[in-house]
Amino acid sequence: MSVLPPSGRLRWTDVPALLRTRLETALGSSVTDAVTPAGGFGHQLAAALTLTSGRRFFVKAAPDDDPLTDANVHEATVLDVLPPGAPAPELLGIHRAAGRTAVVIAHLDGPHPDLSPPSGDAGQTWALLDKLTSSPAPAAYTEAVSGTPSGAAGLHGWDVLRADPPGDLDLDVRDRLHELAELEAAWPSLAQGDRIVHGDLRADNMVRDHQQGVTFVDWAHATTGPACIDAASLAPQLILAGHAPADVARLLRDHSATATDPDTTTAFLAALTGHWYRNARKPEPPGAPGLRAYQHRAAAAGLALLDYRLS
Numbered sequence: 001m002s003v004l005p006p007s008g009r010l011r012w013t014d015v016p017a018l019l020r021t022r023l024e025t026a027l028g029s030s031v032t033d034a035v036t037p038a039g040g041f042g043h044q045l046a047a048a049l050t051l052t053s054g055r056r057f058f059v060k061a062a063p064d065d066d067p068l069t070d071a072n073v074h075e076a077t078v079l080d081v082l083p084p085g086a087p088a089p090e091l092l093g094i095h096r097a098a099g100r101t102a103v104v105i106a107h108l109d110g111p112h113p114d115l116s117p118p119s120g121d122a123g124q125t126w127a128l129l130d131k132l133t134s135s136p137a138p139a140a141y142t143e144a145v146s147g148t149p150s151g152a153a154g155l156h157g158w159d160v161l162r163a164d165p166p167g168d169l170d171l172d173v174r175d176r177l178h179e180l181a182e183l184e185a186a187w188p189s190l191a192q193g194d195r196i197v198h199g200d201l202r203a204d205n206m207v208r209d210h211q212q213g214v215t216f217v218d219w220a221h222a223t224t225g226p227a228c229i230d231a232a233s234l235a236p237q238l239i240l241a242g243h244a245p246a247d248v249a250r251l252l253r254d255h256s257a258t259a260t261d262p263d264t265t266t267a268f269l270a271a272l273t274g275h276w277y278r279n280a281r282k283p284e285p286p287g288a289p290g291l292r293a294y295q296h297r298a299a300a301a302g303l304a305l306l307d308y309r310l311s
Ligand SMILES: Nc1ncnc2c1ncn2[C@@H]1O[C@H](COP(=O)(O)OP(=O)(O)OP(=O)(O)O)[C@@H](O)[C@H]1O
Pocket: 037, 038, 039, 040, 041, 042, 043, 044, 045, 046, 047, 048, 058, 060, 089, 105, 106, 107, 108, 109, 112, 204, 205, 206, 207, 217, 218, 219, 220
């Protein structure tokens, strides 16, 4: 039985039979169940497979000419070289057939973490980031990501809005466009660093595994950079989950990954918020329902944090 994907995701039964057979052979028995997890905005196959043996695996697959395949292969490479103890699932294999590439990853069992205030998951996530960024990335990791440009480094938005301000721009944003664009302009020269960066840290890119606890998934954007990137990306997510902006601003000020470099953190937050604010105004892309509404809310959370950092 297949569970219909929540968004426009491909299903296991949409995968060409040749690749399905290749995977079943590699995994050692037939697939009896394929569940597409809720969350995320992607259109590729991302499914938890159960086999007749009872074992479970997680598979992502896309056509070879889809840029998602490069992203999946990058993720597989990263999973293979993360240091022991990193909060990530194990890579189990890459399989190619019928013009598609599938990446098989150890299955994590549990829901997305609950980042809302009463839960301990947010605290656990901050602690994981502390550990992940407390020392430079191992050489094998740095080497593996060296050929992939950092998505975080290229984030921007306020510059575009300042160059040609839309007539319906919020008045308070219009008044602050110059300041926001100046903060963002500082980001590219600060974006280099030697720490592991997940690069897309949201609750739907984490699983609270029953045994391993909170674990980061979707390492497709992983790179190296300053320690602050993932913590500063997580901060607006906590506001979206119900934390008071003042509390999150305090956490960001004091966390080991962000406290030592406040200017870099502020510049990154400005660039990330500008990216969200600019993109939220674009038409909804096909296959990603809800993306623009999410970007709109995330931009508001980012702006609230910037208010605290600049006041
Ligand atoms: N190893 C895993 N075990 C169990 N579930 C997982 C695993 N990896 C990811 N998931 C679940 O599958 C969903 C989609 O996975 P992932 O984020 O890697 O795919 P994606 O297509 O890159 O997503 P996005 O929509 O973010 O682009 C995640 O939100 C998570 O719920």
